[in-house]
Amino acid sequence: GGGTTKDSAQSSAAPSQSAASSAAADPNAPIKQGLKLAFLPKAINNPYETIVDNAGIEAAKEFGGTAKEVGPSDASASSQISYINTLTQQGQDAILIAANDANAVCGPLKQARAKGIKIVAYDSDASKDCRDIFINQASSEEVGRSQVRLLADMIGHKGDIAILSATANATNQNTWIKFMKDELTKPEYKDMKLVKVAYGDDEDQKSFQQTQGLLQAYPNLKGIISPTTVGISAGARYISGSKYKGKVVLTGLGTPNQMRQFVKDDTVQKFALWNPKDLGYLAAYAAAALSSGQITGAEGEVLKAGKLGERTIGKDGEIILGPPFTFEASNIDQFDF
């Protein structure tokens, strides 16, 4: 019948063109002085995000700009919106955002861009057409697949496994999980079975109980992947105090400070992460380069990122920080974040 449906809306909507790509880049332009950058993390009380943002704030000082961190106290989609609006009103030069919801933040971000504000997404991407660049901590594909490899090695490619994720609609998590599932279809994992994806909502206590539930519900569980810093530490804590210690292998993404204790007491053998400080650093440089006109976010441009050297912008305006690093008992003491 009549009316506006998804199909009719999609067919009529013209593919929106990114406004940024119209201007030409000048790779040799100097970085402007006194740039004002604003980091907008998922939530300000997430320790991981704090490390990232503080590194970015430090980086801004390096190139003579100022940066600040503002944000909501809960990681909900809508609470970031008022902050984007306010930052737009304040006339920042660039907004760096770890989007809680790729689409919800889109409208306000577009309005910001209309006012000439550059948008850099980091950690968790916003929709492609409402940001200039996405700084990906690691290739999503690489993260997903490597986690499965890591776990498979530890459990001998055999047994039931589960995933303990953050919130059910976190963009980055879902992308990783997609690649994990894909990796598992390969023949070498034919004896491994993914029995459950659980959500701990990035809340410590909830993740703790989810782990507990998983272990009870699936007595044959051999391994858990928790690709979120909150989840892996909560999971490790439960396992270390339970009878499952030494029987169930836990891996995922975590910070060394959080996990040190559990690596030392043998609850966890290996886990991975990139250096969050580098992520913040790179994002700050990307924002500065965009604002100064060195890059526009088009594929193939090269970003000069201070001490990190150069990174090439990939497809869809993505810059990849680097491969994730695997921590284990032998190397963990070299890190402090």
Next chain:
Amino acid sequence: MTAVGAVDGAVAGRSARGIVELVFRARELSLVVALTALVLVTTAVNPNFLSGQGVKDIFLNTSILALLAVGQSLVVITRNIDLSVGSVVGLVAFCTGKFLAADPGGRGVVVALVLGITIGAVCGLVNGLLVSFLRVPALVVTLGTLYVIQGLDHYIAHGQQINAVNLPPALLHLGNEGVLGVPYLPIITVVVMLATGYYLRSYPSGRDFYAIGSSPEAARLAGVPVRRRILAAYLFSGALAGLAGVLWLARFGTVVADSARGWELLVVSAVVVGGVAIVGGVGTVYGAALGAMLLTTIGSALVVLKVNSFWQQALTGALLLLAITVDRVLAVRVTRLLRRRNARHGA
């Protein structure tokens, strides 16, 4: 004739009392039945649920919520409410953690407990003073202090995290070990619950709380020190929230500012499911603790039963509604029974 009437009345009255008592007991009884049914069904599906580890987990999970519910029920019995408990737990867990982490060798469990309970009690004191002496509505005040304490907590924490490695081992021991296989946490909760319950039932000052909730005006006329009791209820609730904060830290080891965020409604749910009337005057701390246990056990059971995790929340809500509905229907039945066996028309 009088004598006959009186005797008749007494006979009819006794059976009526029996029914009333039964209903009061029935609340706790029906909770126990529901809990047993839940555990049995879950165990039938997955025997692991009732394994040593499983039982231990149920009790560990319940302890903190039950402790908060015990404190909250005292406040609710006086016809008030304390929405700030969740924030207090967060504040205490973080502050105590930070304090201990500064010198994990020198500061032990006792210091942590004293500090935590003191912070909690101070929060309770503020609530209590505002509600009892300045007579501002409890809901508004504690909603206000919820925001204030939460803000304070976040301000102090500012994205930091307390890690278990930095905490004194004795504290973590408290959270995860026990005597003779029984963890300390539930022991603490049960002791607090029994002591509170006994006090409320058997001591005149304990009855004051019920009197105030039942009719504040009558309580004042009867010479009950209304303000002091309300202050005491908040102080107690705050102190227990402080204790819960320390236990939280001990159990989870790693804390950020967000511990127990949003728990205020969970605690109130537990109390209501446990049969404490939200309008005051009725209920026991045993019921409240059982309510807390039922709520947490439902959560655990649904995971074990492999119920789609999206259904969990919906089912929890539905069960809460079921609990209060059954309660109400029972109460109406009893009232009708009382009416029919009316002492005056009796026999």
Next chain:
Amino acid sequence: MATNAKRAEGTGQVNDPSEAGAPRGPDAGAATPVLALRRVSKSFGAVQALREVSLELFAGEAHALAGENGAGKSTLVKTLSGVHRPDGGEVLLDGAPVEFNGPAAAQEAGVAVIYQEPTLFPDLSVAENIFMGRQPRARLGRIDRRVMHAETAELFKRLGVALDPGRPARGLSIADQQLVEIAKALSRQARVLIMDEPTAALSGNEVARLFNVVKTLREHGCAVLFISHRLDEIFELCQRVTTLRDGAWVASEHISGVTPDDLVRRMVGRDLDTLYPKQDTTPGEVALTVSRLTREGVFTDISFEVRRGEIVALAGLVGAGRSEVARAIFGVDRWDAGSVEVGGRRLPAGSPTAAMASGLALVPEDRRQQGLVMELSIERNIGLTGLKRVSRGPVISRAAEHDRARDWAARLQLKFTRLGDAVNVLSGGNQQKVVLAKWLATDPAVLIVDEPTRGIDIGTKAEVHRLLSELAGRGIAILMISSDLPEVLGMADRVLVMHEGRLAAEIPREQATEESVMSAATGRDPGAAA
């Protein structure tokens, strides 16, 4: 009569009893009063409730306090019991000034009070209600429930009350609540017992028992202050009487020296019309028909009719189920069987709105819970039953609402400061008038009044009676529930008597006497049954 008039003159002019040499207690002269007020004043905002009132209570006397509604009796009681602090003057205990800083302090000092409005804990058992704050203790300070229940049962036996000490107070009728309050006060074994209209909700039997108990107490040296609007009770129980008018002391005198007429004159400041001026009317067609109405466990098989212009009284002992019948007819409670017809049309069960639409009105017995919204203003309370009438379209006309309230306040001689004041600042009697106004303003065809003059002073009572009679004269059918037997006999064209939830008798006006009604009410003489 002449001597009385002279004394009234003498005392009426002097405002200080000590100077006027007011009569002393039984052991006048030597004894100091147990409890006394000296020149006590108290005001609430603009209202001066007490002005320089003095009063002395001696051991072993029953002292009555008389006055119109709003004269300040309850305020005086609350001042004596430490609820209110006086603005000026002092309270003396055994001759020495004391300052009670709360009800608890007064209780410590041996003052037990029955307040005008029962204040019970609905969720606690009756026994706990009685012993709250001073429960019998067992070892380690624990409450000894067994002793508590036993003592309660003992008290109830003395008062002849058949209540179970273990039942919760919720659901007790007003009368039973009042009895529990009485038991509570008696259990204190106080030196001073203050009773603010304890009998307002009680019928003859309970009153008689209460008086017996009070007399015993008095003989044991207890001082009693008694407030009632039923003058015969004052004359039966008390030795002395103090009268207040508009917050001021008028007289304190021996009861033997005054007649009821004197007392009324002191209270009201003028002579009164006859109390029960029911004119004879010829009843018109049937306005209300109740047939075989039953609500299980409460009343059974109630059938009667009320005609236009008729006042039918529903009499019976407390708890006979009269109020319940009224509530069911009006639709507040559901009935299990039977039917109610108003003007020939059947009413649906359980809908006050439908009852009102067909011309029924109910003045309920509990004005604080059922009659009034205590926090709303006088005019809004009166307007509440006629929101459609004072509206233009959907929007309320404030002017119409105000006029309606003003007219009725004037007709009922309501004592108020502003129509915009909340009803909870009014005295009990004046609150009752607001309830009456609220329902009379609906212009009903059938008016049910449940204890219409409970707590109303004698002057207003006459006014209410005149009003009811006038309404009947205008063709309204009136069903009146009353525990005040003289009122029933004086006003009713017919008396229906209920006993234990059944209609025991129907007695026409000519045959209605105190004996015939009481015997039917107590179930002694079923011969008179309809």
Next chain:
Amino acid sequence: MAPDLMTTAETGKAGGPAAGGRSGIGRFARWDVLVTALLIAVFLAGSAGSPDFAGTGNLSFALGDLGEIALIALAMTLLVVAAEVDLSVASVLGLSSALLGSLWDSGWAIETIIPVVVVVGAVCGLVNGLLVTRLGLPSLAVTIGTLALYRGLAYVVLGEKAVAEFPQQYTDLVTGDVPGTPIPYPVALFILLAIITGVVLHATGVGRSLFAIGAQEEAAFFAGIRVKRIKLVLFVVSGTMAAFAGVIYTLRYGSARADNGFGVELAVIAAVLLGGVDFDGGKGTLGGVIAGVLLIGLLRNLLMLNDVATEIQSIVTGLLLIVSVLTPRLAAVLRQRRRAPSSHTPRSSTEERNR
């Protein structure tokens, strides 16, 4: 908007006896007036302190951000005046958002979806209402239960997904301004509904009944007011309004998710209480509530513009709530001291109640 506000506050004499005298202090000590004064103060301070604040762009943002809270607060005011509360509103909002997303995703026409979603909201309200009125359960307990239930159902409906890409003409409708004015459509709608609600509450028989029900339900029932039916309708209205707010929310953010509007119920309650509505029922004005909503919203906006940290914003909101109930209380005490220096009159029974 300001004059409209004041008249609504004026008409709300239902503030009742406690509000009392017409004297300067008495008038000032009323919550709603106080909150309005605070609102004006915040507005002036904001305009003086930062040039961006009073710009139409910013105000339009700030008001738009408040849209859903304000809409739900209207219905909530009616409920709280009648001494009930609906804590499930945020969950109904989430459920309606999830349903909208799920139906849209499965190819329904948006013109069909919106009415369906609103009807579902009404049904949610009806369930609340039936539980409260038919079974006589306390609404606080019931709606804590349905808060979990409806949010859970939202997850059941949409799961982990986030549905986006709603049709342009509809998203424009909720983000765009009424032609020729800087007023966003949702704000215009809100003004319309606020006027209707204000008239109903303060000038009609139904409004009177609400105050009576809130102050003394039994007496209202005895006066022939259809207490249960009115309450039932209020819950349905509340559910409908929440679902409608959910539609606006979803379209405005262009993202349908099960967790949309999480925790909004406390913000709404805070605004209503800040506006001077007594949680015991029977007292309050709509003008006060509107002032309360605006005050919370503008203050947050102002603090954000000035880079005040989130945690401080939360502290300020909390303190504001406390101060808003404390000030009239202290003013009353002071007044009493002045009038009768020697006495500490205990208050009447109604004031004694603490909630």
